[in-house]
Amino acid sequence: MPFPRGKKPSVTAGSKIPKLRGKGIENQEEGPQVKRSSSPPQGAPKKRTAFVDLTNAHKVHISLPGTKKKNSLKKTQKKKATSTVLDKNEANLKKSGSISPESQEEEIQRGEEETPVEELVVVEAVPPRELPPHLRRPQIPEEFDIDSQQQDDPTLTAQYAKEIFDYLKAREEKFILSDYMSIQPSLNAGMRAILVDWLVEVQENFELNHETLYLAVKVTDHFLSAAPVNRENLQLIGSTALLIASKFEERCPPCVDDFLYVCDDAYKREEVIAMETSILQALGFDINIPVPYRFLRRYAKCVSASMETLTLARYVCELSLQEMDLVPERGSLLASACLLLALVTKELGGWSPILVFHSGYGVSELVPVVRRLHSMLTSSPDDKLMAIRSKYSHKVFFEVATIPMVDLDTLERALQ
Structure with missing residues (x-):
């Protein structure tokens, strides 16, 4: 409740005054405030302070035993140092006025000779050590570089694509x-x-x-x-x-x-x-086995094959999984043969130099497998094994299972 102007609030019995702590104010009792005297009453013990009265801390200089001598010594040392520096400067000025400039240069040279100079150690440049062959990046000719357009996409790892597939091809020997x-x-x-x-x-x-x-x-x-x-x-x-x-x-x-x-x-x-x-x-817990499907997508990218052509090659490759006599073939060789058969069927040319560079196979190495795949496609299908043919007869897969296969004479001319 606000108090009226010109009147001080009176303290009544039973009222409470909030106690303030931590600011040098002692607990106050109820009742009117009485001004205390600065001197303690008679018979009361002297007031103990931790250091000094905080209110007068800026006026008090704490002097500890032994500090006056140290401070005085420091001051005298500073005075002596400044005086010696000034004396030396004056002496140098007097000498410079009476000595000719030529003699000054001689003295400077003598001073330089007398002052010890740290010797500079000249380190010869060590030529860079050559990397071992297995750590060198493969040199890809510009006309065979199919990954330069994806250099800015970190998910495709275009910088290491060639090395990755070379590694997978090398691992095929183990499997x-x-x-x-x-x-x-x-x-x-x-x-x-x-x-x-x-x-x-x-x-x-x-x-x-x-x-x-x-x-x-x-x-x-x-x-x-x-x-x-x-x-x-x-x-x-x-x-x-x-x-x-x-x-x-x-x-x-x-x-x-x-x-x-x-x-x-x-x-x-x-x-x-x-x-x-x-x-x-x-398997010795090693299940990272190179499969033909990975190589097939890589090789189709070399010739910028359309999705329909790639799907036709995938259809041939998936059918080859059922053939027992194709189990010993390497996945990279099988993928190359499937792609070559699809390219000839779609009349898109034969095995180009860029495919030879990235696959490592020539046409002569692919001929036996291509002929085996062609006979597999032209033979009458087994009624018990229709899952792959019905799968690739769907529109999602461009109905590639219904595409008529190229005749053997045209295939032989392409293989030559």
Whole structure:
């Protein structure tokens, strides 16, 4: 409540005054304020302060024992130093007035000779050491450079694209297979083709990447080449290989229950996990196997192939997964042969020099595989293996499965 002007607020009994702490104000009792005297009352102990009264701190100079002597010594030393410097300057001025400029130069030179000068150590430039061959960047001619337009896109790693595919091609030597059906008494090439056809259906239903399908087939072949298996476990091996490939290639791979569902609950969860362990141990946990699909996309970029031409080559390459006699072929060689067959079918020319540079294969090396692929396409299809043909008969894939294949004479002329 505001107080009236000209009147001081009176303190009544029972009213409270807020206590202030931390500002040098002692606790005050209730009642009227009384001015205290500066001197303490008689008989009261003297007031103790931590250092000094804070209100008079700027007026008090704290003197500690031994500081006066040190300060006085410092002041006298400063005075002596300044006096000696002034005396030397005056003496130098007097000398400079009486000495000729030539003698001054001589004295300066003598002083320079007398004063010790640090010797400069001259370090010879060391020529740069040459990099070892495996660390040198490959020299790409300008007419064969297909990655210069993507230099500003960090997701494409255009600076290392050639080296990456050279590395993948070098790794193919580690994963070369042979016809392993001789060690599989209960299996044959037809059963393997049926398994691949089923894997294509699963890949399409789960909408997995094509790299996942190719890697799953490779993992299956490598496991089957390691030890004989029973016919009843063939589907378990294929589904588990697709699970491993999904974990390696997919951002969101399907779970174990999804693969149990597509197998119609023919296997248990423990069996899938145990088979996964067996496959990984058989492959030494190295599942980064180069697949033909990666090389196919790279080589199609060399000739700026259209999406329809690339899809036709993909159709031929995916059909080759079912052929047992094409299992020993390298993925880069198989991809080159599929692309060459697609280029000849679409009348887009043959194997150009830029393809020879990036693939490392000449036409003569591709001829046997191209002929084998052509006979595969022209032969009558098996009614049990229609998943790939029906897949590429869709409009999404440009209906490339319905395109008539080039005749053998035209193909032979192109191969020559």
